[in-house]
Amino acid sequence: MALLDKLNTADVRRYDEFVRSSPYGSMMQDRLWAEVKDDWGNEHVYLEQDGEIIAAMSILIKRLPGGFSMLYATRGPVCDITDLTLVQRLLKEADSVAKKHKAIMLKFDPEAAYSDELYDLYKNAGFQLTSKDDDQEKLIQPRKNMILFLDDHDEETIMTKFSKKGRSTIRGAIKKGVQVRYSRSDEDIELFYETYRAMSERNNITTRSVEYFKKIRDKYEEARIYIAYHEDDILAGALTINYHGKMYYLYAGSTNVKRNMNPNHIMNYEMIKWGIEVGATQYDFGGFFEVSDGLYIFKKSFCDKDGATEYIGELDKVYKPFMYNVLEKVIPMVKRLRKKPSQG
CATH class of the missing domain: 3.40.630.30 (Gcn5-related N-acetyltransferase (GNAT))
Structure with a gap:
């Protein structure tokens, strides 16, 4: 056996x-x-x-x-x-x-x-x-995922796969001065957790504990915490993993501050650029259930050309x-x- x-x-x-x-x-x-x-x-x-x-x-x-x-x-x-x-x-x-x-x-x-x-x-x-x-x-997990395939693309050409509005949103966030950093620090996990909790409360979603995210960070060497900020304000955060060439956008959130600056768009673009840099083949935005909800619309702005992957x-x-x-x-x-x- x-x-x-x-x-x-x-x-x-x-x-x-x-x-x-x-x-x-x-x-x-x-x-x-x-x-x-x-x-x-x-x-x-x-x-x-x-x-x-x-x-x-x-x-x-x-x-x-x-x-x-x-x-x-x-x-x-x-x-x-x-x-x-x-x-x-x-x-x-x-x-x-x-x-x-x-x-x-x-x-x-x-x-x-x-x-x-x-x-x-x-x-x-x-x-x-x-x-x-x-x-x-x-289903335990959604049957349809939004996956952006990165093969043979650099940080410029990958944007041709985004929707026109998606590209405009990213460029707009850059012009407004939204910045993005990453780390594996406890401090940034705590900041990410605050964005995640704010998003969960806004959407009435059950939350996981901050210890859960620290556990993921500790287990996976290629896990990163990304933080989007403007001046002194934290706008959004995300936990992503490069798993041997497959990128996973696992958890994310945004605060109620300056939401019109679209921090999640530029933050995801930075994570996609990381994937391209390390030679990843795909960037998995995760699943969706309804094509009419805001989560699907957000993910589709990146996967406009690739569409949904149906499992x-x-x-x-x-x-x-x-x-x-x-x-x-x-x-x-x-x-x-x-x-x-x-x-x-």
């Missing part, structure tokens, strides 16, 4: 190297994300061929009443999702984890583009899917059908109370 021994330094290093170099890797499939989510349990499984790892999956374990659990491979697995045989072999490695923790199901939501063929492949194989035609409020959604391997059906009636109600996407 290829269950990662977390105490074996050599095996952990080999596992990490595979996940971080894989084109199917994601910051949420890194072991470090499981350490950030320390209110969940975690296990990591993998497959080998000729002594080399060919597939991997980091599993979060949410304990439920009665000693049961839900397994969740956030943005996993790390392999070609269209290779169903490979995925099923990897999931078989997780059977021991499911048995040990009395799992009701294992949920995974890969960064894989939706297609009717992929949907049918998993539906016909017996998986339960929450996808294109289902209630999007049932397959959630795929569930069910271990206990009766209890799974019970949970499927309760979970949607819980998710309706969850916060909206929190960038902005």
Whole structure:
């Protein structure tokens, strides 16, 4: 059984190297994300061929009443999702984890583009899917993301992908004297947190703690805090990560001061420039549910040419059908109370 021994330094290093170099890797499939989510349990499984790892999956374990659990491979697995045989072999490695923790199901939501063929492949194989035609409020994460692809662009040509209004907004913020800095300091995390809290209160969104953001900063060496300011006023802040060539715009906020200066636009432009500088291939603005809301409009101003990236959604391997059906009636109600996407 290829269950990662977390105490074996050599095996952990080999596992990490595979996940971080894989084109199917994601910051949420890194072991470090499981350490950030320390209110969940975690296990990591993998497959080998000729002594080399060919597939991997980091599993979060949410304990439920009665000693049961839900397994969740956030943005996993790390392999070609269209290779169903490979995925099923990897999931078989997780059977021991499911048995040990009395799992009701294992949920995974890969960064894989939706297609009717992929949907049918998993539906016909017996998986339960929450996808294109289902209630999007049932999803843990939005199924559609706004991703700006950076390949073959510099800081000037990338602006051709922005909307005309987006370009004008950025240039306007520069002319007004909005400035942007970055660091990894506790001081700037505290300043960022104030912008995040102000945004959350303005939009009636549940907040995370400042300690949570410090934990992300501490786990990921390529995490940065960006602060937009004008004169002595803090206008906006953001937490972004360069994960081995994939940039993630994770959390952001803005104060109620000088909002007409559009600090979030110029701040994102500076983060995009960082991505180009380090050779990142994409800048992920995160998801959205409605095309009519302000969050979508903001993200589209950067991704005007690339548009929305539509993922397959959630795929569930069910271990206990009766209890799974019970949970499927309760979970949607819980998710309706969850916060909206929190960038902005």
